[in-house]
Amino acid sequence: MAPALWMFLFFIAVTLGITYWAxxxxxxxxxFFAAGRRMTAWQNGIAVAGDYMSxxxxxxxxxxxxxxxxxxxxxxxxxxxxxxTVLLIVAEPLRNTGKYTMADVLAYRLHPRPVRAxxxxxxxxxxxxxxxAQMVGAGALVALLLKxxxxxxxxxxxxxxxxxxxxxVFGGMLATTWVQIVKAIxxxxxxxxxxxxxxxxxxxxxxxFFTAVGQVTYHENxxxxxxxxxxxxxxxxxxxGALDLISLSLALIFGTAGLPHILVRFYTVPDARTARVSxxxxxALIGSFYxxxxxxxxxxxxxxxxxxxxxxxxxxxxxxxxxxxxxxDLFFAFVAAIAFATILxxxxxxxxSASTSFAHDFYTNVIHYGVERDPxxxxxxxxxxxxxxxxxxxxxxxxxxxxxxxxxxxALAFAVAASxxxxxxxxxxxxxxxxxxxxxxxxxxxLVAAIVLILISPSIMKSGPLxxxxxxxxxxxxxGFLGAVIGTLLSREPEAEAKFTELxxxxxxxxxxxxxxx
Amino acid sequence: xxxxxxxxxxxxxxxxxxxxxxxxxFIIPATLFFLVYYFAxxxxxGYAPRMMETKVFGVINVAYVFALSQxxxxxxxxxxxxxxxxxxxxxxxxxxxxxxxQPQGE
Numbered sequence: 001m002a003p004a005l006w007m008f009l010f011f012i013a014v015t016l017g018i019t020y021w022a023x024x025x026x027x028x029x030x031x032f033f034a035a036g037r038r039m040t041a042w043q044n045g046i047a048v049a050g051d052y053m054s055x056x057x058x059x060x061x062x063x064x065x066x067x068x069x070x071x072x073x074x075x076x077x078x079x080x081x082x083x084x085t086v087l088l089i090v091a092e093p094l095r096n097t098g099k100y101t102m103a104d105v106l107a108y109r110l111h112p113r114p115v116r117a118x119x120x121x122x123x124x125x126x127x128x129x130x131x132x133a134q135m136v137g138a139g140a141l142v143a144l145l146l147k148x149x150x151x152x153x154x155x156x157x158x159x160x161x162x163x164x165x166x167x168x169v170f171g172g173m174l175a176t177t178w179v180q181i182v183k184a185i186x187x188x189x190x191x192x193x194x195x196x197x198x199x200x201x202x203x204x205x206x207x208x209f210f211t212a213v214g215q216v217t218y219h220e221n222x223x224x225x226x227x228x229x230x231x232x233x234x235x236x237x238x239x240x241g242a243l244d245l246i247s248l249s250l251a252l253i254f255g256t257a258g259l260p261h262i263l264v265r266f267y268t269v270p271d272a273r274t275a276r277v278s279x280x281x282x283x284a285l286i287g288s289f290y291x292x293x294x295x296x297x298x299x300x301x302x303x304x305x306x307x308x309x310x311x312x313x314x315x316x317x318x319x320x321x322x323x324x325x326x327x328x329d330l331f332f333a334f335v336a337a338i339a340f341a342t343i344l345x346x347x348x349x350x351x352x353s354a355s356t357s358f359a360h361d362f363y364t365n366v367i368h369y370g371v372e373r374d375p376x377x378x379x380x381x382x383x384x385x386x387x388x389x390x391x392x393x394x395x396x397x398x399x400x401x402x403x404x405x406x407x408x409x410x411a412l413a414f415a416v417a418a419s420x421x422x423x424x425x426x427x428x429x430x431x432x433x434x435x436x437x438x439x440x441x442x443x444x445x446x447l448v449a450a451i452v453l454i455l456i457s458p459s460i461m462k463s464g465p466l467x468x469x470x471x472x473x474x475x476x477x478x479x480g481f482l483g484a485v486i487g488t489l490l491s492r493e494p495e496a497e498a499k500f501t502e503l504x505x506x507x508x509x510x511x512x513x514x515x516x517x518x
Numbered sequence: 519x520x521x522x523x524x525x526x527x528x529x530x531x532x533x534x535x536x537x538x539x540x541x542x543x544f545i546i547p548a549t550l551f552f553l554v555y556y557f558a559x560x561x562x563x564g565y566a567p568r569m570m571e572t573k574v575f576g577v578i579n580v581a582y583v584f585a586l587s588q589x590x591x592x593x594x595x596x597x598x599x600x601x602x603x604x605x606x607x608x609x610x611x612x613x614x615x616x617x618x619x620q621p622q623g624e
Binding site: 070073243253 | 525526528529534537538541545548549552553556557559560561563564565567570571576577578579581582585586588589591592593595596597599600603607610613614
């Protein structure tokens, strides 16, 4: 599999070049944490898309659609519509009132130490789960594609970890942003090319394509079956399927607006207007991508077939195997390299948001009581954190091994984000009465509820699960809100209420917002 | 920051109040609309599967058409918001301009 190796190396060389260039240009903390707030709307929009479309999107959704048809497409729909929550409710107030992290908005009116400590914990939890999932995926992918070259799962995971540490430690947010942009363009072109090849296979006739999708044949327990893949219900089956689908929809639609690595992207632009336009750029790209998952997923189901995919690496290999069937080994290598680039970029984005949160929220504001630190010291702490986070993720990914369920870890990240982060962000922006006790209680309840419910769900407890749904959202998101509301009502904080006017004015006018530098 | 902006005074301005009202008039109905439109999909797929399996043309069924329409809905709503937000930007700039005209302090 030499072509794949060469393409990997080429992408790595390009991204390391970007990192070197960014390192030369980074002068201060604003550069390191927020790319100097100089990104334009289209640049940040593409970067948001790059940060968002992870291994779960490219490999995962294609696989679920290839195996379970229409139900898999529900992920695509939810992951796009979720951006309306970001666009209408979160992006602009966040840009106007924060500096580097999600917690800036929460700490604005509340006591910074407890709130930032909890927010940093939740950010690190979401990012780590998300990251381990990506690294397990990368390791499995690279090991499978490069098996002839002697590269094992362990080597691949360690390689990915070292690369991601390099991007973040040396290049900061500027390098990370440009890596996202390169990756997003690669991913979009690869997906477009693959979709065109699928259509070409059906003589560019949508009629022929969908007719084939209407009768997909595969073997189930050794018996051949033919199913209409456009019909719902192949994944979400009674008795709990309908509830599980609604639970998943809730987690997707509200989780996105609570993902730390997406939220920090809005600090890299000069003002709220640019943040808004960048969301629309992202929606254009992300939407087009998810519509094309129709061709990737159904294409894999009809052209490659479930049986072949199951015998050659399983669901996650659907898109690469489709590329091999349609375009031969070279195109297979190209698509595999794109998947690898996708993972690498997302992992870098996660690392920068986790280490920024640790340095800014925990080190400066919790350990040092918010006493203004030397910005260079904050950057140094973030670099050390990036190194530690990378090492921890490498360790856990190796422990879990290549067979760990990647989709499960990503779902956990979304559920935690929707249950812990989303309620407190919304309430701190829109509820005058909201206070510190409420924020700590909301973050805590949401975090614990989401994690406990997943631990007792069918994904983990294979026999006799205590909680019948795979996704905890339908229970844990209301619990997160409930914790925040009850916590708030149990105490009074006149200072927090008094500062609401200031927050309201700043969020809506942009007065006093952090400016672009340089 | 150059100067501490007098938040209370801005909050009391009729122009600021008008900005908040204008934003709420767009954002609240738009949010309710997209939440209802979006959650109708999993609810109908989950609880009215027979209806969703009705064929529209060829093998294409209601479920798939409704799912695709979500993409259009999201894009169109985003476009409407961008247009409305231009108006909000002008109003917000008006608030800031009015603040600069007023004498500082009491």
